[in-house]
Amino acid sequence: MEDNRDGKMSIYRAARSIKRRDNTVYNALRSIYEDTIFVGEISQLWPDLPLIANLRCGLWYSPKFHFTCYFKSTDGHTNNWSFNTSRLNLHVALLSGQKGGCIIVDATRKGKRFPDSMSKTIPIWTCVLNRAILNYRNKMLDSGLLMNEEVVDNSYCAEDVKLKNHNWDCSLHLPLWVPDTEKAAIEERVEKWTNQLETSGADIASISSCLKKPLRPLWISQKTVIWLNEVPDQNQWDFTPIILVSASSSSDVFRNKTTSEFSWNYIPGAGDDEESWARGLTPTHFWSHVNDLISSGPDLCNQKVADIVERDRVYRAHRGEYAPQVSVKNPKIADDVADVSNVKLPLASNMHNDDTTFKLSNDYGTTFWIGSTNLALGTTKHAALMSNVDCILNCDKESVSFNLPDSEAHLHLPMVSSKLDRFSLFNNLPSAVNFAKLNLRKAHRLLVCCRSGEDISVCICLAILTSLFDDKGTFDDGRSFSETCITKLEMRRRLVFVCRFATTARPSRGNLKQVFGFLTGGSVASA
Secondary structure, eight states, X not given: OOOOTTSOOOHHHHHHHHHHHHSOHHHXXXXXXXXXXXXXXXXXXXXXXXXXXXXXXXXXXXSOOSEEXXXXXXXXXXXXXXXXXXXXXXXXXXXXXXHTOEEEEEXXXXXXXXXXXXXXXXXXHHHHHXXXXXXXXXXXXXXXXXXXXXXXXXXXXXXXXXXXXXXXXXXXXXXXXXOHHHHHHHHHHHHHHHHHHHTTXXXXXXXXXXXSSOEEEEEEOTTOOXXXXXXXXXXXXXXXXXXXXXXXXXXXXXXXXXXXXXXXXXXXXXXXXXXXXXXXXOHHHHHXXXXXXHHHHHHHHHHHHHHHHHHHHHHHHHTTOOOXXXXXXXXXXXXXXXXXXXXXXXXXXXXXXXXXXXXXXXXXXXXXXXXXXXXXXXXXXXXXXXXXXXXXXXXXXXXXXXXXXXXXXXXXXXXXXXXXXXXXHHHHHHHHHHXXXXXXXXXXXXXXXXXXXXXXXXXXHHHHHHHHBOTTSOBOXXXXXXXXXXXXXXXXXXXXXXXXXXXXXOOOHHXXXXXXXXXXXXXXXXX
């Protein structure tokens, strides 16, 4: 379809060229900046509710998020609905119970008002959690073990608790634009998903004690009409609100906008797929230099971004932290379309002559200690700053120097995503578990790190916990593992235990498949 032998450009190729030209860094950042004004206005309507970014797109749309979550749109795609126990996001439910609700921010490029993560994935999640909580409360009440505060202080009798449970809303609440046939198909699967949650080992008791009212989603977009003098307080609702804010306008057409200085094209959901346009810039970088970037204009923005990314790299390199060189691929653009995005990254030596003081960015992630197991996971960048660990297992493909007293306390096992190598984790897991066994026997504190701290390191910790710890999280040197036949359900329970502490965990299906193959003594193909 892209035959260009007659010297003429096909419609398909011309459309791609125009889209690529319009999808510049400045257009993306300026679109994000404009949409953030709307997000800020909505968050001010309920200032007591925590603001949560749905990774990764949502993280661009505010300079100050209290937490992050990970609800995938693919779990809500039509005929592909799913409740994934590897992405339970239980911290969102706990936080909502403590604060009386929350605001989740995301965006979409697809010309829809809301991404499927908000239209269906989160509504399914709230419904399943509500049913699991009700089942737990009824079970505890029937067995006489319900330690509800209202019963303990005698302000309510058992009949009052039963009435409260009876009024607990377990309905599936979907937006009006979801067809009734699709809603019916989802409702048929809710009971099965509830059983999966209840058998996964998730701490439903903690959520039940925290939530006083059932969870329920509400949807707000730029087309939503809100009367400012009639905004209800979240405490007035008979449910715990999960307010879903779609940051971008739903238009799928590039809209040209003009200021007193520049002309630019608005991109809906510009924060999506950041690898294709951000050139190494992160949301933290962006908000630390937002005024400089927005005022630079389309012609200078690429160079500004390159300067910021390189300064951060040099700063971290001088501190001995993980600092890979950022490479930018020049997009292939048709000869008759002007390309203003080809900007060379500055040399590191040129950065020392800049008068601007550059501060260390704060996007280095967090280290999560997995209960009392002496096992932690986190990012490679953050691992270089850790002082409260005895040994480090680096799963990043790049080698990093760590400040450890003993050279044998560090093991580097380079691993890559399952998309690049289907056997990368599988081949390295024996060495990883053996290294963990040697150090945990000595009661050493072990940190497992990878570049993101969300996937590979999570899977390595899962393999270590399953191989060397019992089902209560106590180190037993592998005795219980040798006596147990590991099933997918058992591995899922261990993963839920890890995710209970590592709230940003996002293990991929391909990597989990390799872990299961290792734990069962089989191959990845049979997992």
